[in-house]
Amino acid sequence: MTQTVAAVAKEARGRPLVAIRGVSKQFSNGTLAVRGVDLDLADGEFVSLLGPSGCGKSTLLRMIAGLGEPSVGAIDWPTSPYGSNGRAEPDLGFVFQDPTLMPWANALKNVMLPMTLAGVGKADAEARAADMLALVGLRGFEKSYPRELSGGMKMRVSIARGLVTKPKILLMDEPFAALDEITRHKLNDDLLALWDRNRFTAVFVTHSVFESVYLSQRIVVMAARPGRIMADLPVDAPYPRDDLFRTSAEYAHLCRVASETLKKAIAG
Amino acid sequence: MTDAPMPASLPHDGTDAEARPVFAEERRILGLAASTWPGILAPLAIGILALLGWEAIVRIKDIPHYVLPGPLLIAKTLVLDWETLSGSLWITLRITFAALVAAVTLGVALAILFTQSKWLEKSLFPYAVVLQVTPVVSIAPLIIIWVGDINLSLLICAWLVAFFPILSNTILGLNSADHNLVNLFQLYRASRSQTLRHLRLPAALPYFLAGLKISGGLALIGAVVAEFVAGSGGSASGLAYRILESGYQLRIPRMFAALIMISASGIAIFLITSWIAHLFLRRWHESAIRREN
Ligand SMILES: Nc1ncnc2c1ncn2[C@@H]1O[C@H](COP(=O)(O)OP(=O)(O)OP(=O)(O)O)[C@@H](O)[C@H]1O
Numbered sequence: 001m002t003q004t005v006a007a008v009a010k011e012a013r014g015r016p017l018v019a020i021r022g023v024s025k026q027f028s029n030g031t032l033a034v035r036g037v038d039l040d041l042a043d044g045e046f047v048s049l050l051g052p053s054g055c056g057k058s059t060l061l062r063m064i065a066g067l068g069e070p071s072v073g074a075i076d077w078p079t080s081p082y083g084s085n086g087r088a089e090p091d092l093g094f095v096f097q098d099p100t101l102m103p104w105a106n107a108l109k110n111v112m113l114p115m116t117l118a119g120v121g122k123a124d125a126e127a128r129a130a131d132m133l134a135l136v137g138l139r140g141f142e143k144s145y146p147r148e149l150s151g152g153m154k155m156r157v158s159i160a161r162g163l164v165t166k167p168k169i170l171l172m173d174e175p176f177a178a179l180d181e182i183t184r185h186k187l188n189d190d191l192l193a194l195w196d197r198n199r200f201t202a203v204f205v206t207h208s209v210f211e212s213v214y215l216s217q218r219i220v221v222m223a224a225r226p227g228r229i230m231a232d233l234p235v236d237a238p239y240p241r242d243d244l245f246r247t248s249a250e251y252a253h254l255c256r257v258a259s260e261t262l263k264k265a266i267a268g
Numbered sequence: 269m270t271d272a273p274m275p276a277s278l279p280h281d282g283t284d285a286e287a288r289p290v291f292a293e294e295r296r297i298l299g300l301a302a303s304t305w306p307g308i309l310a311p312l313a314i315g316i317l318a319l320l321g322w323e324a325i326v327r328i329k330d331i332p333h334y335v336l337p338g339p340l341l342i343a344k345t346l347v348l349d350w351e352t353l354s355g356s357l358w359i360t361l362r363i364t365f366a367a368l369v370a371a372v373t374l375g376v377a378l379a380i381l382f383t384q385s386k387w388l389e390k391s392l393f394p395y396a397v398v399l400q401v402t403p404v405v406s407i408a409p410l411i412i413i414w415v416g417d418i419n420l421s422l423l424i425c426a427w428l429v430a431f432f433p434i435l436s437n438t439i440l441g442l443n444s445a446d447h448n449l450v451n452l453f454q455l456y457r458a459s460r461s462q463t464l465r466h467l468r469l470p471a472a473l474p475y476f477l478a479g480l481k482i483s484g485g486l487a488l489i490g491a492v493v494a495e496f497v498a499g500s501g502g503s504a505s506g507l508a509y510r511i512l513e514s515g516y517q518l519r520i521p522r523m524f525a526a527l528i529m530i531s532a533s534g535i536a537i538f539l540i541t542s543w544i545a546h547l548f549l550r551r552w553h554e555s556a557i558r559r560e561n
């Protein structure tokens with residue numbers, strides 16, 4: 001541990017944040033959910049996992065988060081001092097498909113949870129949670145309980161909770177799948193703004209081609225039975241992306257490419 | 269992520285998040301919301317009609333009071349014998365309350381213990397079921413003989429009856445925390461005690477309170493049944509003893525008065541436990557919230 005900061009940084013360059021090597025997952029009932037996945041996630045990149053229902057996206061994402069060990073293979077965090085020997089980097093955020101809020105706690109308390117569990121002081125945690133809620137557009141709703149919030153607002157609280165610790169990596173499992181299109185577009189833009197500002201590594205699971213193209217720098221296309229990676233598409237469009245991008249020919253073209261790849265993946 | 273200070277807010281364009289909560293006040297009559305009054309007045313009217321009918325039948329048919337006393341006579345007895353009866357009521361309520369407190373303490377403590385160790389649950393839970401399915405009347409005499417002290421015996425009997433709903437409901441509640449939330453706590457490396465405190469106990473609260481509502485009534489039933497078994501042999505003289513005594517002496521109005529006190533106590537216990545449940549759950553649990561669709 002006598003390396004200088006510069007040396008560490010130099011070594012870190014070129015090494016991925018997450019290195020998934022030959023990972024397969026078989027559940028105890030015999031289902032082979034994921035087979036032979038090799039995937040590198042670079043620090044600060046926005047990656048989408050795109051694939052049909054049941055192709056093992058959630059399973060893979062949960063394994064990255066350390067929820068469930070791979071049956072075969074390993075997930076390494078080469079640059080992290082904590083995330084080795086099959087342990088996940090503790091500095092991560094996770095957003096589930098459902099908001100997964102504690103119904104007995106108001107929005108502020110929900111966002112404070114990661115800090116409460118980490119033993120952060122109450123005043124500090126409250127201030128940071130309030131800032132984060134304001135950032136996702138929920139100023140004034142600190143005292144509202146989840147049941148008093150709309151679906152989109154609950155999802156915002158969930159994202160605020162995922163980001164409040166300023167994690168290295170944010171894993172999202174179809175976070176906007178249950179929302180209407182207007183709200184989804186809005187939340188997509190907000191998510192990109194947050195990412196642009198803080199440059200966490202984002203892994204975004206979705207089965208929407210349009211969403212994956214709009215958001216990410218890279219789309220990992222998966223196929224089902226067994227779940228495996230079929231293609232790794234770069235999305236070479238500059239940020240910031242906005243409604244202009246959404247209506248551009250470039251976007252349409254990228255969507256067509258991704259869509260065709262996905263179709264091929266489903267066909268096998 | 270960088271440590272740059274978070275800017276004030278992202279620009280917004282009027283989606284749902286722009287709305288601010290507005291709470292509408294409902295009209296109130298005598299401190300209660302206007303819509304709760306029909307629920308109070310309707311059963312009250314039925315009750316008064318029934319009492320009038322009862323009194324009328326007793327008078328018209330000239331039924332002797334040692335067969336069926338009218339409500340007026342019962343009310344009079346209630347006032348005249350208030351001193352003896354209220355003393356007995358106090359004794360019964362004390363046992364009921366002590367049994368309920370013991371049931372809550374032991375039920376919750378055991379439930380927490382069981383959810384911490386599956387082995388403990390597997391080995392002890394069957395015995396809790398055995399205690400539950402054994403009718404209290406059948407073991408009350410044994411308990412009274414073994415324990416000796418009559419008050420303590422009554423307490424144990426009432427506790428036996430009240431204990432199980434709290435135990436089984438709290439176990440169910442502790443295990444019913446949302447699976448994804450459990451995962452989230454895992455992700456954030458929460459300790460066992462943190463998970464218990466911030467997740468399992470709050471998730472168990474509605475189940476526990478439902479158990480409390482049942483156990484409150486059961487504690488009273490347990491206390492009364494045990495008093496019946498102890499009968500005149502005991503020095504204690506709760507309401508059940510008054511009923512037995514009035515039976516022997518053919519003082520039927522007094523028997524009815526004691527009966528009414530038991531029923532009223534049961535209703536009071538139910539209302540109090542319901543109110544407690546409402547206080548705890550009104551902000552967040554579906555059962556305690558009136559939906560505005
Ligand atoms: N706990 C489990 N036990 C057994 N099988 C499971 C379990 N979880 C998932 N599976 C199976 O693994 C496969 C992949 O599931 P997974 O949830 O990862 O798919 P997904 O790509 O996230 O799908 P969706 O888009 O519908 O969420 C499915 O066939 C599913 O039935």
Ligand SMILES: [Mg+2]
Pocket residue numbers: 057058059173
């Ligand atoms: Mg999934």
